[in-house]
Amino acid sequence: MTESLVEASGSCRAPEGPAVDSRAIAARLAALSHPARIEILKHLSASNSCCCREVVDRLDLAQSTVSQHLKILVEAGLVRFEPDRQRSRYAVDRAALADVSASLSALVNSCCPGR
Amino acid sequence: MTESLVEASGSCRAPEGPAVDSRAIAARLAALSHPARIEILKHLSASNSCCCREVVDRLDLAQSTVSQHLKILVEAGLVRFEPDRQRSRYAVDRAALADVSASLSALVNSCCPGR
DNA sequence: ATCGTTTATCGCCGATGGACGATGACCGAA
């Protein structure tokens, strides 16, 4: 859980071998496979504030729960974290998000080789 | 778990409202968020046989475990099932898979509105 | 009818996930 995402990014292998790296993809999709975290991503991307409290207000989950979800998103590399005074600023890492989407697209395409 | 996927498919809402339907996306991504299931998808798409046994041979997991994963993929709508004699034919539903990918892309795009 | 193969399902169990409240740290304001 500590070194999950630092490997597969630009590995353009031939369709042989480990190809898409199932574990890396699965790990990042797991971070996205919870409704609350999807909601959090949407709120983060729609707002500029992005502190934990604001997300708590909109989501009616306990503060500790939201903090936990944010931590998961940060550890997955999808959200960046920056301490700001007593706040915590969270911001969507759009590049990382795009990368996950691209990875999934690559997987789907590898499942539809000829056509 | 029985009625998870029959709702969100072509809902092209405006960027207001429930937009992307977090629950539906999360549910389908959850089906993809396991290395074994990614592997299974790749094997299914690369082969024509697609019976449970064949997957078991390549994956060194118990037959019951593979059957369970296949069930999850079928229930998520990503794999189609067709009983054939005493076999079970499994095939990737490429359209559904593409749809998931598109949904994720839509989510990512909704996180990058202006640029 | 009997055997072998394939498959789905059923417990069972350990591990993980997700939720919460409580707590303590940190910081700004009064």
Next chain:
DNA sequence: TTCGGTCATCGTCCATCGGCGATAAACGAT
């Protein structure tokens, strides 16, 4: 300093996941 607000972490609880072996059903072949 003291108070109020924000946040991360800890511990607990319960549900679900993921793995397995065992079993039974279905079917082809002998």
